[in-house]
Amino acid sequence: MYLMQSKNRAAILGYGAYIPYYRLPTTEIARVWRGGGSGPNVEKAVASMDEDTVTMAIEAARQAVAMSGLDSLGAVFVGTESKPYAVKPTSTIVAQALGQHHTLAADLEFACKAGTEAIQVITGLVGSGMIQAGLAIGMDTAQGRPGDDLEYTAASGGAAYVIGNKGEGAIAVIDCSTSFVSDTGDFWRRAHEKYPRHLSRFTGEPAYFYHIENAVRTLFEETGHKPGDFTYAVFHQPNPRFPVEVATRLGFTMDQIKTGLLNPMIGNTYSGSSPIGLAAVLDEAKPGDKILLASFGSGAGSDAFCLDVKDGITKKRGKSPTVKSMLQRGTRIDYSTYSKFRDKLHK
């Protein structure tokens, strides 16, 4: 009774990921603030000084739309917690850059799970017949206070998905989903504050694990699916450890999660985290594969999805750059350059 399933199934028709060119090794952060060591992840992706959520969303969206082959979108939703403007939509700038005007456009915010919220809403709009296709984007330029634990992982990037009616061009059908939320103050940022605050270890058990486990177990109970039914599983990735731990608790193996586990290389891209993990999986998936996707957003909640990969994946593969190619194209920067790029250092 908690399962969300559109009467007319919607499907992913195109997708595109975006990882910025610059990488900051976490040894650099540790060198500056601790005198040595490293963070939990090896590197994090850093947006350049001329990049923000708008520019990165446009890049990912262009790839997704090109792959879909569509020229009209009924909705453009951007899930992010790093809007360039407090008041002025990110989504309208993205829509303008795509040449889309007869479209519903909105920005969604739910800490790290706004991207999957966008997928949920577009799925509903398509499934109800209100629109033929829409664009759901999860993208962030996440920021951590200098020296804070969060600075090691807070990263930039994300992915965009064109969702429409299932048909010949379907890459993956969005079969069903569940959501689980509660008022949990694990992580927040008040208005006018530049950096978020968090309750350290409180972000784990009562927040990340509680919500993801509830969303995924509900999905299992109501569909009858078991972990072994899935070829791949993608979980939100605030650090390298949490997704492995939650996967183990839920009965998944490393083989099922390793393809979508990107945190060690790029950090936590917040609203982009699980969507970009899904993109990495779709880069390799085959028709017939089943994918579990589970996001987490502080505050707090989780969306869990069951996706079925279709023949369209084979026909459309190669029409947008792979996540792997983006991981390979990059250059390392030092803490000073990162500080300049991310507005921590001014001339």
Add this chain to the structure above:
Amino acid sequence: MAIQSWRIRDRYYRLVGSRCASCGAEYFPPVYRCRECGSDKMKDKEMPKTGRIVTYTQLHEPLPGFEAQVPFYLALVELENGARVLTQVVDSPDEAVKTGAKVKATVRRAKVEGESGQIIYGYKFIVA
């Protein structure tokens, strides 16, 4: 956003130039009359997003609003249809920025306007 930037945002975001309906010549930035045949039947046309560097330089003394970005590459890029664009080249190693290098378009922040804080977005290119 300054009115001037707002009016030409499709040029900045999507490289919208013009195509002559009479002879097919394409231009960026858009023109009101065709330089090839003199026709005034010009239509909006989105330019190709790839091209090659014709020539380039590295700027150390930029215009106001671009100070934080120095040094940066400024290049003349010839698009696949022959139209030429003066543009920044970003996210590319120094050794890759050279005459003849294949480039592709991206959208970036061009600058932030003074006290208003409005962000002007526009095209830049990356070595492909």
